Amino acid sequence: MDIDVYRPGELSAADRAAWTALQSKAHLQGSPGLANPFLSPEFTLAVGRYRRGVRIAVVRERDEPVAFLPYQRTAAGVGRAVGLGISDAQGLVHRPGFTWDARELLRSCGLAVWEFDHLVEEQGPFESDASRGFPSPVLDVDQGYETYLAQLRKRSPKFTRTTLAKERRLHRAASEVRYVHDERDPAVLRTLMGWKSAQYRRTGRSDRFAHQWISGLVRQLFHTRSDSFAGILSVLYADGKPVAAHFGLRTERVLACWFPAYDPEYATYSPGLILHLRMAEAAAADGIAYLDLGRGHKEYKDSLKTRELTVSEGWVTRRHPIAALHRVRRVPVRALRNAVVTRPELFEPADRFLKKVGKIRTVPSVTVKPTKT
Template sequence: MDIGVHRPGELSAADRAAWAALQSKAHLGGSPGLANPFLSPEFTLAMGRCRRGVRIGVVHEGGEPVAFFPFQRTATGVGRAVGLGVSDCQGLVHRPGFTWDAHELLRACGLAVWEFDHLAEGQAPFEAEASGTFPSPVMDIDQGYETYLRKLRERSPKFTRTTLAKERRLGRDAGEVRYVHDECDPAALRTLMGWKSAQYRRTGRSDRFAHPWITRLVQQLFHTRSAPFAGILSVLYAGGSPVAAHFGLRSERVLACWFPAYDPAFAKYSPGLALHLHMAEAAAADGIAYLDLGRGQKEYKDSLKTRELLVSEGWVTRRHPIALGHRARRAPVRALRNAVLSRPEFFEPADRALKRMGRIRSRN
């Protein structure tokens, strides 16, 4: 393979256009997952402005770019998917029919190991070394919102009826309900991040927005616009005040759900569910094929989903001491976390303990 490794700022406009074109046509070549906005050049460029070591391996055939491999690299050759821990889709963006040798790719990129936790489906050379595969629920809206809503009523009539009724009651109690699909007010984004930080603390989870680079990343993506890509802030208002909001990323065909949150004072109205239905309606009108709700078991995802994608986690490793050491450190942590998440007898007491810690932390 003819592979060149570049810093994000070194990509030419022609390279970025070729990358975007591969994503735009991915569904026609049988790889619809490659259209995910986390695999867009804009996400990698934003990561490059917020984190060190971001690189892109560009594969050429006949002088033309046929594949793009974004990654983060340490000085010792440890590689990670770009945005590992916050990115919900990872892999190599390529033209239809392109095949590659994973170890040859790593060697060309100067990597001893490459770690991923949301590998897109269909990346066979990487999947061969995956340690686990997990569902990522989606809401299909390619046939229009009314079709989605009709099927939701057929599958979950009580859930649909209750969610819509709660939104009507919200309007009666709090004032006119108004939805803005693409809110441009930075104050609304700050409100969302404040809600989300409080939610993380309340539930005993690590507050992502306590990491300045994640805050910078979200703010940059909020201001990022191109023909196929945008950061989208969606807000549900009641009586002129925000009650629920979501920030995610949009490509030509996919709206990737990322940071949803709501004002706990309005929890009894389930404003987050109403927000997702409004998002689906507006996204369908924009020509989006589906909303990717992201890996992770949540009751609201099970209620809203129409099907599931599969994402993988694991490592691709070369014969190298650095790779062996990295995997030895990381594998037990991942195995323990996945065991807890997949077993109710482990997850439920752990979740209760985290929430108790969150309540204590919130009071201090």
């Protein structure tokens, strides 16, 4: 087994094609999670335009590429999954039956540690070092939208009935309601990013789009299109203007949900939920097998899902002082975050507090004019 490490711009067209071929056949070979867009070469190459230290390890057997590991590294040898913090799928893209020694791979990459927070299934040598797994809800449409809708009516009758009733109300209230599955107008993407930034601030969360590299990455992926990968902007319009939108990434069989948001003025119609149903319908017609809603507990995800995948977080380490220091620094942070997120008695008060902070942050500033003396 030979391992070569490349910078994004050094990866050959042949290697990119081999990487894509492994993804396109993954569902036939028992590893459908490897088809996730966040594991595509296009995502790694796009991140490489905005973040330093992006590398791709290519594992070869008899001069043929059999596995690809994208990662980011620091000069000290600390490695992270590409796009850690915004990527919803991470791991080694490999051929069926391929096995590897995790620490040998790290040594060849010059890494003391490799950290992940959305490790997909079927990653045995990495999974042994995962600290815990988390559910990642999925919406299956491989049997067609009508089949999915029938399952949804059976599993979540009240949710389905209410959402479809709100859609009918929106149609009655607006002169025109239409859905565009693949909107190509960059102005609408800017609208979505503005909504999402406001939502982050309103709920007391960190505004991801305040980071120039994330905004640049999303714009880059919006313009990235091939037969096997594309950035998809889906939009629900009412009265000629967008009222809900979502930007995600697509491979041949998977639509990864990423950034959904809506116009708060239309909140009474639940336009985000209507949008997700229309996305499911269009994705089914487009040959998509499932929509990956991403890790994280949200009520709407629980209502829409048909099943759950499992993603894991943790790190693989070698016996190295850098790895030990990294664990000492990161373990308390992760433990505290996970304790809050996974326990309702802690999460709900924390969520309320963040929303209060968000209200303070979004109160418009008042200019006080000096008084005359």
